[in-house]
Each structure stands twice: as structure tokens, then as C-alpha cells.
């Protein structure tokens with residue numbers, strides 16, 4: 001499997017593309033799970049926490065004054081179902097930010113990821129991230145990795161709040177605008193989820209599917225999208 005594309009920007013998904021899914025579903029979710037309740041209780045005046053809790057209550061049909069235990073039960077249910085709801089992602093992001101700052105969390109990437117990201121950046125490509133994880137959580141996750149602090153690699157971060165849902169064309173149009181308005185065909189999106197690639201292509205982007213061995217989407221139907229097993233198989237011609 002291989003893919004050749006011409007691009008100015010490379011936008012990457014995280015889970016299943018940069019990191020094993022287990023890094024998110026086991027390491028990060030397990031870190032957040034027991035800390036959600038204490039974090040909510042300890043930060044009642046943080047507007048991010050207050051808004052997120054209010055959104056959880058509204059979205060789950062809880063009473064407006066439902067207590068922390070009820071809110072946390074909803075959040076745990078969403079995590080069990082891997083429902084990437086914005087208020088959950090906002091709260092997880094705060095907790096992960098703290099965990100990375102304490103050195104209790106370290107991100108580990110697939111072996112082909114960091115060398116290729118560095119090479120693409122060195123060759124003049126712009127790198128950006130589009131993930132369901134909140135921007136705060138994303139940035140924190142690049143700050144403490146087994147390859148060091150990778151934050152300088154990325155020019156921009158997008159999530160479902162500042163861009164929109166990952167399976168909708170408009171989100172990719174918003175990201176292109178946020179990148180300064182490159183021609184859409186000069187942006188390539190790398191993701192393991194075919195529906196996300198469909199949305200990127202609908203916005204005029206190039207897209208390459210990641211069918212990584214052992215990952216949930218390894219045997220998915222990627223339709224007409226070029227598919228690779230890792231970043232070493234992607235050849236990018238840099239366009240001006």
C-alpha cells in the first residue's frame with residue numbers, strides 16, 4: 001500500500017493515526033475516569049468546568065441542579081460508549097493537561113509517526129491537528145512524549161468546538177479558513193476513519209486512510225481513498 005499526494009498542509013487525526021487507540025481508550029480514559037468527580041468538585045468557579053457540567057446536564061436530560069455524582073455517571077457512560085461529546089472532551093482535556101504537566105502522562109506514537117512529521121515539516125509542509133480531543137488536551141499530549149516536546153511541530157490545532165464535527169464537510173472548510181485559506185486541494189487529511197476522509201474530500205481536500213495493523217479500522221472499507229499501513233508509505237510532493 002502506498003499513496004502519493006501533492007500538498008502544502010498536512011492535517012492529522014490523533015487516535016488510530018498518530019497513536020494506538022489504546023493510548024486514548026486505556027491510558028488517557030483510565031487516567032481521567034477517577035479524576036472527573038474530584039476535578040468538578042475542586043473547580044466550581046472555572047468557567048470551562050461550569051459550562052461543561054451545564055452542557056452535560058442539558059444533553060443528558062438531568063435536572064439543572066443535578067449533583068456531581070449524577071453528572072459523573074453520565075460522563076462515565078459516554079466514555080464507556082466512546083461518545084466524543086464536547087463537554088466530556090473539555091473536562092478530559094483539563095485533567096490530561098494536569099497529568100502531562102505533572103509528568104504522570106507520556107504520549108507514545110507509532111514508530112513511523114515522529115520521523116515523518118519532522119521530515120515533512122523540514123521540507124516546508126505546514127502541520128496541523130484535527131481531533132475530537134479538546135485543543136487543550138491535544139497541546140498537552142504533545143508536550144510530554146517519548147520523543148520529547150513535539151508542540152513546535154504544529155502550526156494549528158482544531159477540535160469539534162473550534163472547527164465542528166469530524167464527519168461534516170463544513171468543519172474542513174472552517175479548518176482551511178483557519179489555516180489562512182490555502183486552496184482546498186493543497187491540504188491533505190490523514191485519518192483512520194473513512195467517514196472523516198469522506199468529509200474532508202467533500203470539502204475539496206486530499207485524504208489518505210490509515211489502516212494500521214491491529215487497530216479498529218485496519219480492515220475498514222476505505223472506498224476510493226488511498227490507504228496506507230503507516231506514514232512511511234506516504235509520499236508528499238510539496239506545492240507552493
Ligand SMILES: CSCCC(=O)C(=O)COP(=O)(O)O
Nearest residue numbers: 014015131132133137138141
Ligand atoms: C489528548 S488528545 C486525546 C484524543 C481524544 O480524546 C480522542 O477522542 C481522539 O479522537 P480522534 O478524533 O483523534 O480520533
Ligand SMILES: [Mg+2]
Nearest residue numbers: 013015016192
Ligand atoms: Mg482517529
